[in-house]
Amino acid sequence: MPIDADIIKSLHKYEIRILHALERMMKRYRWVPEDDLRAAVKLSPPELKYRLGNLIHRDLVRSDSVPYKGYALVFAGYDALALSDLAGKKTISALGCMVGVGKESEIYEALGFGIVILKLHKVGQRSFQTLKTNREYMPGEGHCPWIFASAKSAEREYEALKALNGKVSVPVPIDINRHVIVMSQVPGANLIRCVLEDPDTIYRQILDEVQKAYAAGFIHGDLSEYNIMTDGETVWLIDWPQWIPPTHQNADAVLRHDLENVITYFAKKYQTNYDLEEAVAFVTKP
Numbered sequence: 001m002p003i004d005a006d007i008i009k010s011l012h013k014y015e016i017r018i019l020h021a022l023e024r025m026m027k028r029y030r031w032v033p034e035d036d037l038r039a040a041v042k043l044s045p046p047e048l049k050y051r052l053g054n055l056i057h058r059d060l061v062r063s064d065s066v067p068y069k070g071y072a073l074v075f076a077g078y079d080a081l082a083l084s085d086l087a088g089k090k091t092i093s094a095l096g097c098m099v100g101v102g103k104e105s106e107i108y109e110a111l112g113f114g115i116v117i118l119k120l121h122k123v124g125q126r127s128f129q130t131l132k133t134n135r136e137y138m139p140g141e142g143h144c145p146w147i148f149a150s151a152k153s154a155e156r157e158y159e160a161l162k163a164l165n166g167k168v169s170v171p172v173p174i175d176i177n178r179h180v181i182v183m184s185q186v187p188g189a190n191l192i193r194c195v196l197e198d199p200d201t202i203y204r205q206i207l208d209e210v211q212k213a214y215a216a217g218f219i220h221g222d223l224s225e226y227n228i229m230t231d232g233e234t235v236w237l238i239d240w241p242q243w244i245p246p247t248h249q250n251a252d253a254v255l256r257h258d259l260e261n262v263i264t265y266f267a268k269k270y271q272t273n274y275d276l277e278e279a280v281a282f283v284t285k286p
C-alpha cells in the first residue's frame, strides 16, 4: 500500500512518541506488552488507548491479545518514523508518487533540493508481515528481523553510494534514515526498457563503470539490465545493497555472474558476442 503523506503529517506528538517507544522496545519484544509500553511513554491509560486506537486504525501499529495484550510496529509505522525524521531535517519537504515497487523495496519521488528519489528497503515484508501465522517463523520473542534487516540493507547500499560517488556513475547519496535512502534522481530509464542505437558504446561504458567500482573495492552483486539505467549516452549503476568487496571469498564467482548477466542480455537483445573472459580481465586488471 502506498504511503499516505497526510497520515504522517497529521500524527500527534504522543503518537510519534508511541512509535518511537515501540521501535526501541521491539529489540526485546516481538509484541510489546501493554504495561511496558505504558510505562515507557508515560501517558494516562485513556490517552494511550486513544492514541493506540488512532495508530492501529491507520495501519501503523498492530495489536494482538494472544498470549498477552501486545503491540507491534509494522512497516508503515517504521516508514512514518523515517519520513517524519527526514522531513524534520528538511531533507525532504513533500512526498511524490511511487515510481517503483520491487521485491524488497519501494521507490518514491520526493521534493528535496529539487526532485529526489526515496528508496525504502523492505526486507522480509512479505515473509514476516503478511500472515498472522507468520508469528511461527519468528525465532522466539524479542526478535524483529525485518526492522534490522531493512535498516542494514539501506545502510549497505548507502555505504556503497557514498564510497562510489564521484568515482563511478551512481545516484548521488543525500541522506539515510533507518531503512530509507534519499538519493539523486537518475535522468534515464532502465536498460531493459531502452532500444539502444549504439549497444557497443553502452556496453563499453558499463564495463568501465564496473571496472572503476571494482578498483574502488565494490562488486555490485546484482548487476543486470534492471539495475543499469541509461539515457542512451550515459549509464548509471543502481541498486547496491548486495555489494561485496573484491577480497570476498566469492568475489570471482559474483563478478563473473554480474558480467555474464550483462553479456547475455546484450547477446539476446542486440545479437552481440562479447567475451566473458575478456570482460573479467578488463575489470580486474591491476
Ligand SMILES: Nc1ncnc2c1ncn2[C@@H]1O[C@H](COP(=O)(O)OP(=O)(O)OP(=O)(O)O)[C@@H](O)[C@H]1O
Pocket (backbone or CB within 6 Å): 099, 100, 101, 102, 103, 104, 105, 106, 107, 117, 119, 171, 183, 184, 185, 186, 187, 190, 226, 227, 238, 239, 240
Ligand atoms: N536514483 C534513481 N533514479 C531514478 N530511478 C530510480 C532510482 N533508483 C531506483 N529507481 C527506479 O526504481 C527501480 C527499483 O529500484 P532498485 O533497483 O534500486 O530497487 P529493487 O529493490 O531492486 O527493486 P526491483 O526488485 O524492482 O529491482 C529501478 O529499476 C528504477 O527504475
Ligand SMILES: [Mg+2]
Pocket (backbone or CB within 6 Å): 102, 226, 227, 239
Ligand atoms: Mg533493482
